[in-house]
Amino acid sequence: YSFFITKDMKVDLESQELKGTLPILYVFIARADKSITNVTFGSLNGNGAFQEYAPGKTGGGSPGVRIKYTDNQSGNSQTLYYFTTDISDGGIHSNPGFLKFCQHFGVGSSLLKSSSYLLFESGFGTIRNFILDRSRLIVQDDAGIPLDYFSRDKWNIRLFGNYIGPIEIFKQHYQPKLQDLYAQSNPPPLEFNFGYRWNYKESNLMVIQRN
Template sequence: MHSLRMVTLAAVMVLSAVAGVRAQTASVDDTAKFLAGMMPSADSPLLPLTNEAAWQRHAKFFDGAFGQLEQRQLSRIRAWADTNLAAPKPTMFYMFSGPDFLYANAFYSKASTYVLSALEPVGSVPDLTRLPRGGIASALYNVERSLGSILSFSFFITKDMKTDLKAGQISGTLPILYVFLARSGMTVRSVTPVSLDDKGAAYFAGENAGPHAVRGVRITFAGSEGVEKTLYYFSTDLSNSGVRTSGFLKFCATLAPANTLIKSASYLMHSGNFTTVRNFLLNNSATIIQDDSGIPLAYYNSTKWRFFPFGRYLAPIDKFPGLYQESYAALFRRAQPIDFGIGYRWRTHETNVLLSVRLADDGTPAIDATASAEAPRAAPPPRRRPRAFIGSRPLPDFWPFWR
């Protein structure tokens, strides 16, 4: 009888231990690694899921894709930034970014605070151990699909990303941020919802910022050196009407001056509907790295900025007629060579990168308030380009970042 009681007690203890393991919630860092195709920690409840064929195929695919991207793009961007960026500021702004932490970190790896913003919602990542049967394979496939264009061409196909990340259990930009943080060698420490009221004050984890608050997420993370950094992503309308009624730019102003990145921005700041965010960036940036889809050269106060062109300026792609800048073309006639590609013209021999450095501040605006955009004009005749593909699927002639 005594032996039977001992056996029964041992069985209960084993079942309790198994139930405890199943009841565990995976850490945000293990979740990020798992979605990125990287092994979670040895005691993670996600570890058994790495034995599934879908995850192993996913991990192999991402190992290859990110390995090629590191060699072809990211390592070269970091080397370029190390050579050309002196005394970077602790904060970087990346408007019209989507969840693109990958290039934010490549250009400004020394930043301690990253502020990304776009229309895409934050979304969510549920407990992956509780997904229904087949849910893991579906979720991993949708993540892969949503990253296809940025892994190949440096920017998102937004309409595809919206479809892919609404198709399953995980959604929005958060899973992509997880993947990029993990694949950038970061340890994710915390993920907290954040909202901004109309004065730019931040409210965290369910605090009430009011009915018209800007919603976002704050992620704290650290690299191999162990220094804690912060990533903010805000889902917000950056048009004039959007930013004038929100506290987003007021929040950003508390972190200025910053370094700024603008790429694949659909030439929005060439129009009159995005003058507020354009002027904010000119007046609150210490450096601006952009392709020609960013701020038109005419709006920079030339007495306040020094320009360093790299690469080659061609006409905007066919979807954006009338946006060729003669002054930009003149500036790029003295451009230095570049060994990576970004933006809509993502091929290295077609890429343009402009580094603008703000000169010592004497209190005058960094924007040319008297400027107007150059008169629309026909671009030079385009050269025939080979068709681009993701896998076996041809890309359309234009890969829209913004709707």
């Protein structure tokens, strides 16, 4: 599979000797030929500032980690932030630090993959609008932002793979307009699986760029 199942992660990531998400991030960084130089635990305050934890202490807000690493080929340094936070409308209203943190980075690129079709729901309008307003490029599968939110005068949409609709558990989020667009576009195939379809011949990918 090319996705994690939330309810399984809650069990699996706590039943191993190395617990939590952090070891997984370490593995992916190492496999990308990077060297970790510093790991700092902290949280975001209400203004979106990352505050380091004092030794042996934890804080409120959105807990997370800052990982600094270098590329083993170029020597360039980069920083990865990972946070635990609630991005529903209610969660953002009660704890606005995460979006304020993201605002500091201006306009950028967004990746949405196997996101449980949450951005189809009315209760996730704030984060959906934030992504649309702050992205010059969005890479996603059909579980990301619905096609109806991308007006063709503002966005250029490139399709890859094959759209056959959501898996059974998410079948209510089938998009007829996306099916029609795939039929009209004759997109190039994907050579890897992406999203909820484990068979790469059934996977879809959209590269959506602001005009």
